[in-house]
Amino acid sequence: MAPAPGPPPRNPFRPTFGVSPTVLAGRSSLLTAFELGLAEGPGSPYRALIISGARGVGKTVVLNELEDTALRQGWVHLRAYPGPEMTATLVRTSIPELLDTLGSPTSRRMLTGGSIAGVGSVTAAADPAHRAPEPTLITRLREVARILAPRGAGVLITLDELQSADPGHLHDLATAVQDLMRDNHDIAFVAAGLPAGVADLLQQQGTTFLRRAHRVDLAGVAPAEASRLFADTAESGGRTMSAEAVAEAVRLSHGYPYLMQVVGSMTWAQANLQGADALTAGHVRKVSGPAIERMGLQIHAPSFQGVTGQQMRLLYALAELSPDNGPVRTGDIAARLGLAPNAISMAREALLRRSLVVVPSYGHLQFALPYAAHHLLAHPHLRP
Ligand SMILES: Nc1ncnc2c1ncn2[C@@H]1O[C@H](COP(=O)(O)OP(=O)(O)OP(=O)(O)O)[C@@H](O)[C@H]1O
Ligand SMILES: [Mg+2]
Numbered sequence: 001m002a003p004a005p006g007p008p009p010r011n012p013f014r015p016t017f018g019v020s021p022t023v024l025a026g027r028s029s030l031l032t033a034f035e036l037g038l039a040e041g042p043g044s045p046y047r048a049l050i051i052s053g054a055r056g057v058g059k060t061v062v063l064n065e066l067e068d069t070a071l072r073q074g075w076v077h078l079r080a081y082p083g084p085e086m087t088a089t090l091v092r093t094s095i096p097e098l099l100d101t102l103g104s105p106t107s108r109r110m111l112t113g114g115s116i117a118g119v120g121s122v123t124a125a126a127d128p129a130h131r132a133p134e135p136t137l138i139t140r141l142r143e144v145a146r147i148l149a150p151r152g153a154g155v156l157i158t159l160d161e162l163q164s165a166d167p168g169h170l171h172d173l174a175t176a177v178q179d180l181m182r183d184n185h186d187i188a189f190v191a192a193g194l195p196a197g198v199a200d201l202l203q204q205q206g207t208t209f210l211r212r213a214h215r216v217d218l219a220g221v222a223p224a225e226a227s228r229l230f231a232d233t234a235e236s237g238g239r240t241m242s243a244e245a246v247a248e249a250v251r252l253s254h255g256y257p258y259l260m261q262v263v264g265s266m267t268w269a270q271a272n273l274q275g276a277d278a279l280t281a282g283h284v285r286k287v288s289g290p291a292i293e294r295m296g297l298q299i300h301a302p303s304f305q306g307v308t309g310q311q312m313r314l315l316y317a318l319a320e321l322s323p324d325n326g327p328v329r330t331g332d333i334a335a336r337l338g339l340a341p342n343a344i345s346m347a348r349e350a351l352l353r354r355s356l357v358v359v360p361s362y363g364h365l366q367f368a369l370p371y372a373a374h375h376l377l378a379h380p381h382l383r384p
Helices: 028-040 059-072 086-101 105-111 122-126 137-151 167-182 195-203 223-236 243-253 257-273 281-303 309-321 330-336 341-353 372-378
Strands: 048-052 076-080 155-159 187-193 214-217 364-367
Touching: 028 059, 028 187, 048 059, 048 195, 059 076, 059 155, 059 187, 076 086, 086 137, 086 167, 137 155, 137 167, 155 167, 167 187, 187 195, 223 243, 223 257, 243 257, 243 281, 257 281, 281 372, 309 330, 309 341, 309 364, 309 372, 330 341, 330 364
Parallel strands: 048 187, 048 214, 076 155, 155 187
Antiparallel strands: none
């Protein structure tokens, strides 16, 4: 008797956010440069990085990879969380916990409820009359750096969703990082966020240091990398994906990381439904509609929230002039709206700032993400 068939192999694609993929596509030059920057010493521009990119392009995944890169070199890492308590959480919780794992005597005293809250307060401890000053981000980070220095290691601080950070807290953090760098400590800082939010924050007072940080504009991945991603991910899950299926999936997903995972995941599911072992071009074609729809729900729908009527009219004109998301002359958009070209310049600027459109070449506009035109045309109720 033939053995009963086991359950189908688990889907190796990750059609979600913030979860590292089974196979990472692209990004190797950034990771290599960062690795070298940590090994190089203070002064490497890769020790202060600001990563910007559209929703779902892979910012959080890159941050995770950079953290892993640092850990492999013996560095420690701290995550800052944007929000009303960003600085306080670092000073009162995250850094004391880190100090404790590093075996710092100061932190142990602090955590066991001693009255000395300060860092580096050994002499103060001997003299109870002499109260230690309140710890600050700088004093805390200096303590971390002092412990790590003899080990030849440093500390990496990461901040995701940079656009949601409070400018004052960002200033505290940037000042602390800059202060330690100036003293030749091994410290690195990497922040990631949506382009418009990052640009706004960098306009704020007190962010000069961040304005000098090395900027990385994260884009989708090249077709060769995308091909490798599909073939290798399927294989890691125990299935083959035919060359024709890979080519179809690459064409459909435009090298955009979130969509690559969605297309791969749905193709895998379709093969399950058809009881197939290998992933074929037929499976990919069968899921193309639902995959584009998922992209619309998860990426486009939220990104059009809060867009004004005038801006939406411009977007619909762009979509109608190029339903497959190609570049369109700005003059043609204005003409379609029955307006003079300069009458749409404010809406155009606002849409660029929101990263909904890009300027592919002089005098042209194009949607920033694949299938944006498709989404608008399929949802006429969004039209003002
Ligand atoms: N380089 C990559 N190779 C393969 N898959 C990737 C890559 N980067 C991201 N992904 C996949 O795309 C999904 C989206 O990535 P991620 O959550 O990092 O995007 P994001 O830019 O942080 O999005 P958001 O702006 O919504 O926070 C991830 O769950 C991951 O599976
Ligand atoms: Mg993210």
